[in-house]
Amino acid sequence: MSGTDPRLARYLLSCLALALLASIALALATGPLSISPGELLGMLGLSPDVPAPHIADAMLQLRLPRVLLAAVAGATLAMAGAAMQGLLRNPLADPGLIGVSSGAALAGAITLVLFSGSIALPLLLPLSSFAGGALAAALALWLARREGHTRIVTVLLVGLALNGLAGAGIGFVAQLADDLALRSLNFWMFGSLGKASWREILAVLPLLLLPLLLLPRHARSLDALLLGEPEAAHLGVDTETLKRSVLALSVLAVASTVAVAGIIGFVGLVVPHLMRLASGPDHGRLLPASALGGAILLVLADTAARSLFVPSELPVGVLTALLGAPFFLALLLRYRHGSELA
Amino acid sequence: MSYVAQELSFRAGGRTLLDRVSITLAPGQVHAVLGPNGAGKSTLLRLLAGDLEPASGQRVLNGRRLEHWTSVERARQRAVLPQQHGLSFAFTAAQVVELGRLPCVRQGPAREQAIIAAALARTDAAHLAQQPYPTLSGGERSRVQLARVLAQVWEPALQGPQVLLLDEPTASLDLAHQHQCLRLARECAAQGMAVMVVLHDPNLVLSYADRVSLLCCGQLQAQGTAEEVLTPERLRQVYGLDFSLHSQNGQRWLQVRP
Numbered sequence: 190m191s192g193t194d195p196r197l198a199r200y201l202l203s204c205l206a207l208a209l210l211a212s213i214a215l216a217l218a219t220g221p222l223s224i225s226p227g228e229l230l231g232m233l234g235l236s237p238d239v240p241a242p243h244i245a246d247a248m249l250q251l252r253l254p255r256v257l258l259a260a261v262a263g264a265t266l267a268m269a270g271a272a273m274q275g276l277l278r279n280p281l282a283d284p285g286l287i288g289v290s291s292g293a294a295l296a297g298a299i300t301l302v303l304f305s306g307s308i309a310l311p312l313l314l315p316l317s318s319f320a321g322g323a324l325a326a327a328l329a330l331w332l333a334r335r336e337g338h339t340r341i342v343t344v345l346l347v348g349l350a351l352n353g354l355a356g357a358g359i360g361f362v363a364q365l366a367d368d369l370a371l372r373s374l375n376f377w378m379f380g381s382l383g384k385a386s387w388r389e390i391l392a393v394l395p396l397l398l399l400p401l402l403l404l405p406r407h408a409r410s411l412d413a414l415l416l417g418e419p420e421a422a423h424l425g426v427d428t429e430t431l432k433r434s435v436l437a438l439s440v441l442a443v444a445s446t447v448a449v450a451g452i453i454g455f456v457g458l459v460v461p462h463l464m465r466l467a468s469g470p471d472h473g474r475l476l477p478a479s480a481l482g483g484a485i486l487l488v489l490a491d492t493a494a495r496s497l498f499v500p501s502e503l504p505v506g507v508l509t510a511l512l513g514a515p516f517f518l519a520l521l522l523r524y525r526h527g528s529e530l531a
Numbered sequence: 532m533s534y535v536a537q538e539l540s541f542r543a544g545g546r547t548l549l550d551r552v553s554i555t556l557a558p559g560q561v562h563a564v565l566g567p568n569g570a571g572k573s574t575l576l577r578l579l580a581g582d583l584e585p586a587s588g589q590r591v592l593n594g595r596r597l598e599h600w601t602s603v604e605r606a607r608q609r610a611v612l613p614q615q616h617g618l619s620f621a622f623t624a625a626q627v628v629e630l631g632r633l634p635c636v637r638q639g640p641a642r643e644q645a646i647i648a649a650a651l652a653r654t655d656a657a658h659l660a661q662q663p664y665p666t667l668s669g670g671e672r673s674r675v676q677l678a679r680v681l682a683q684v685w686e687p688a689l690q691g692p693q694v695l696l697l698d699e700p701t702a703s704l705d706l707a708h709q710h711q712c713l714r715l716a717r718e719c720a721a722q723g724m725a726v727m728v729v730l731h732d733p734n735l736v737l738s739y740a741d742r743v744s745l746l747c748c749g750q751l752q753a754q755g756t757a758e759e760v761l762t763p764e765r766l767r768q769v770y771g772l773d774f775s776l777h778s779q780n781g782q783r784w785l786q787v788r789p
Contacts, residue, residue: 278619413630415620419582420613424683425606425634470620 201467201474205481209260212485216256216492221499222247255385259491259505260484262382262446263456265397267483269442270457271464271475272404275411276435277344280465281520283458284443287344288325288351290454293440293447294377295355296321298362301377305370311392315448319396322444325351326436380451380506382491393449400442401480407435408472415470453506455513456483462520533558533692533725534609539578539588541571548574550749551588556725558692561716563736563757564729566746567770572729573614575746576698579727580611593691606634609694610683614702616672618664624651624675625660631682650682651675655711669703677712684724695719697728701735713739733761733774733785745769761785 218224222244230236232245240248266284274282284290300317304310329351333343363374376384410431413421418428446453460482461475468474487505490512494505534556541549549571556562556579564572577583579590581597590597592608600608610631618627628647637643651657654674659667667675677700684693697716701709709732716726717739730736736743736757743760745752747769753760763774766785773788 280620409633412622412626413633415622416618416627416630417613417615419577419580420611422582422602423580423606423609423611423613424630425603427602465621469626470622471626 201478202481205478205485209481209485209488212488212492213256213260216259216488217248217252219492219496220252224248250387254387254390255382255491256488258385258390258449259382259487261394261397261401262450262453263460263483263485263487263490264480265401265442265483266446266453266456267460267464267479267486268401268404268476269439270483271461271472271479272407272411272435273439273457274461275414275472275475276432276439278415278417280462281458281517282344283455283517284322284439285452285454285457286352286517287329287348288355289322289329289440289443290447290452291352291355292325292328293318293322293444294452295358295362296324297448298359298374298377301373302362302366302370305367305373311389315393315396315445318448319441319444322440322447323437325355326440330436376504377447377451379504380453380509381494381502381504382450382487383495383502383504385449389449393445396441396445396448400438404435404438404442405473405476407431408476411435411472412470451504451506453487454510455517456486456509458520459509459513459516460486462516533593534579534694535591536579537589537591539575539585539590541574541578541583542586548749549578549585552744552746552749552751553588554579554727554744554751554754556694556727557742558723558725559720560741561713561720561726561728561739563740563743564727564746565731565733565736565743565761566752569748570746571749572746573698574749576611576696576727576729579694580609580696581605592694595690603634604690606683607688607693608690609696610680612677612680612695612697612700614698616669616676621663621665623661624656624664624667624671624678627664627675628679628682631679632685634683635686646682646685647678650678650685653681653715654678655708670705670708673700673703674708674712677715681715681719684719687723693724695724695726695728697726699729699731701730701732709735733766737761737783737785758783 214229217229218226224240224244225238227236227238228240231238232240232248270283273284274280297314297318300313304313329344329347332347333340359374359377363371366374410421410426413424413426414428414431422428461479464475464478464482468478490508491505494503494508497503537553538551539549540547540551552575564575566572578585592600625647628650632643648657651660654677656671656674656678659671659675664672664675680695684695700712704712713735716728720726740757742755743757744754745760752769753765763776766774775786775788777784777786
């Protein structure tokens with residue numbers, strides 16, 4: 190929408206895009222094997238400096254897929270968060286808080302234990318995560334719906350219960366797991382991009398790109414939905430189709446990141462909120478800005494997670510939770526007096 | 532004939548909220564709907580808007596049953612001003628009005644901006660264009676929402692006269708803006724639209740409405756011109772108040788004896 194200064198939007202998106210490139214370069218250059226900026230450009234054929242073959246190999250096989258996954262997963266999580274907040278007309282809605290992530294994680298954990306070592310695992314994992322996430326979302330929204338209205342407080346409370354239930358479920362599954370599966374399970378609990386390899390990325394990339402490409406198509410309808418559901422219908426929006434479509438895409442986004450990286454919380458809450466301050470609530474701008482912001486946040490967070498306590502690695506989910514939970518509390522306090530929680 | 536509704540009934544929670552009400556909104560006319568709280572005015576408006584499905588009866592918009600219109604076709608044909616104006620996200624007033632353009636065939640950025648500015652000017656809200664909507668007062672919000680509704684029906688539709696459904700548009704407005712709002716309703720009617728407006732003040736009805744439907748307890752008490760319907764006797768039956776009718780220089784008004 191062009192109600193406010195469109196130049197700001199253009200600058201915002203270009204600035205974010207530049208910042209993302211810089212973050213990716215920083216992430217690629219950080220780690221036990223050091224590589225100079227010139228050598229990075231050299232790998233792209235843009236500079237005469239060429240790194241040693243073993244360094245180039247490590248870059249291509251280990252660091253590049255990890256950084257790419259961080260960027261795409263961060264972008265998808267943040268955009269899904271922004272879309273869900275639009276859908277529920279509430280800036281506090283986050284896929285992690287309403288239980289989608291833990292539903293996906295529980296289903297993923299069960300699959301991981303049952304099919305540990307199976308070659309179909311990279312395919313089964315996203316599928317079962319999606320089913321678990323969708324089930325949790327459907328449950329949360331169904332339980333919170335009263336006389337045609339979805340009360341956000343109830344959604345958050347149901348999410349709390351689902352999170353607790355899924356945590357217990359994962360703990361129970363862990364009892365049944367062998368050592369190998371147990372180590373993988375740990376990664377579900379906290380979220381980590383440490384397992385990223387090209388094989389996993391290629392399996393999950395289409396599932397992450399689908400919401401990233403399709404959600405912005407609903408931007409104008411989501412804007413109208415912010416006016417209220419009947420008002421959006423008066424403006425010609427097919428609200429039932431819109432809600433189903435946005436919800437399915439958001440669940441797909443969250444469940445796919447859970448399948449490949451476990452629960453990385455709060456990205457979908459913090460990033461859209463910060464972007465809304467700069468871009469306004471208009472989804473045509475907010476969705477791409479959130480995607481770029483989410484990519485930057487997760488690329489930087491993952492870089493910090495793997496380089497803060499070398500040689501051991503902090504799960505990136507721990508770091509985003511450390512950043513996000515106080516932020517969520519601050520938001521709660523801010524909206525405490527408003528009608529947003531009603 | 533613009534919008535004809537026949538024998539509309541609506542039930543919810545075991546109660547009959549609307550009982551076989553028929554109404555015809557004709558192009559060029561302002562049709563007021565009057566009645567005490569809980570009379571079914573908003574239910575009737577929401578049935579006509581397509582928010583609710585009637586238990587029985589039918590709605591025919593420009594010769595075609597409402598169910599047979601696609602949602603975008605409907606949106607080009609009729610605009611609705613709701614009673615509540617909740618919006619907690621910080622859109623500017625101009626952005627809210629721009630949302631009204633969603634179903635329209637867009638005309639290029641410059642023309643669109645001109646329509647938005649003109650719609651805001653018509654509701655005396657031009658100075659609010661860049662204000663964040665959540666910071667506006669109740670009356671200012673109503674005027675911005677009214678501008679959004681006007682922007683939605685800015686160009687004539689291809690499939691016959693357009694319909695405006697306004698649910699208590701004067702509720703939070705000051706006296707001057709109440710009259711300005713109803714003058715706008717008259718202007719829209721003069722452009723050929725069929726306008727339905729839910730009102731509480733019988734004197735506004737006398738001044739601005741061509742026809743009026745008086746509702747009470749979900750049933751139609753009377754329908755006709757304002758002079759025919761708004762008799763002191765009938766208003767006393769409906770409201771339980773003592774009314775007297777005065778007239779001077781062709782202007783009529785009702786007075787309530789306290």
